Amino acid sequence: MFPLRLCDIRFQPNGRSVLDGIELELGGEGITLVLGPNGAGKSVLLRTICGLLEPTGGRIDWGGGARPHLGVMMVFQHPMMLRASVLENVALALKPHGIPRVERRRRAARMLDRVGLLARASESARLLSGGEQQRLALARAWVTAPRLLLLDEPTASLDPSATAEVERIVREIRTDGTRILMTTHNLGQATRLGDDVVFMSAGRVREHASVQRFFSRPASDEARLFIQGELPWRMTF
């Protein structure tokens, strides 16, 4: 699967350029944070890698092979919750893996333990708080032991303590050997979690650097303005 190479990826629905020639290479380890102003194309980039959107141009090279059927998971900003128990919502993700129901539930329970939700396993998932639902969504992705995990602003609407808990889980998932690509608007989170940063604007990757270098010596004016909080929404250069 790795190195994952995005070669001149374009996504231009109805002639509108959302991704404009994305070039990116990801190795097999670590956490990469995708930063950029609203409308930069971050979420579309993740959806394209996940296979939810078909690029209108370019290609994705999965370590020299085809896109793996399983092994790539995505967690959304507002994860869906079935009208079912917390346990069933996690076990759900193992359905496509052909695992028997009893084993699915056993693995789901083990995963709920790791995200601190085992005590609530039998409760309705829809009645969990936002932070708990996001932990459930992470458990649902993690239980499949993905090689690549795509996180689309998983802490965007969470309070600081829920955010800290999500960050702890993300670190654990990484320690388990999962490669993580995550979008965020939280620059503090980027410094806490990230190994490297991909900075996007106007559908292009403007910069790909280590976290330390990106925040200490941004290579572009756009990145510098973004870090300083001065980059206007959808500013184009």
Next chain:
Amino acid sequence: MLRRMYGLAATFADAFALLATFDHRAVEIAVLSLQVSGSAVILGTVIGLPLGACLAVGRFPGRSAALVVVSGLMGAPSVVVGVVVYLVLSRSGPLGGLGMLYTPAAMVVAQTLLVVPLMAAIARQIIDDSWQRYAEEFRAMRFTWMQSVTTLLYDCRHSLLVAVLAGLGRAMSEVGAVMIVGGNIDHATRVMTTAIALETSKGDLPLAIALGIVLVAVILVLNAAAFAMRGWAMRRYG
């Protein structure tokens, strides 16, 4: 005027007396009605709900035409369905050899054909709403088409009670099709709706009213049960 009111009150009193004494004719007819309509609704649930889910999730050539056909058949006149089933099951029809005409089985077939489009159309609408919300996540998890359908049916199980109740209401209140394919034969194929029509025409109003009360009561009780179940589900699952 007063005499007419008295006559009407006496008729209702006779009807309640029939119910209070569990009149064997009324009981026999009510039980057969429940058996026929219940069987049709069970078959309608097994066929109609998955069909609705498939129409909601599936993207295939001719889907729009299928949606139009299902929606159109939702309002198909029951006598037309009755005639079609009659032609198919009559001795000279393609399934005439089964000898089903004028049996409760024929009535089940006719009512099933009536409720399937209705239940499928309602199920499609309910499941489509959920599908719009879940589609991306299901695709991200690499769900197959069939896994999406079964998961959505499970997720919408409480809302789909509406479709089941609508099917039951249509089946139990239907008279034209069962009259044609059942023949309204005493002790064999007489159900509440056909008996009410017959007894009213004969002037035996107490039995007709008694059966009408049973019919309405059954539908009300089932609706109340479904309403209570939905309320419980909303509190339990959000």
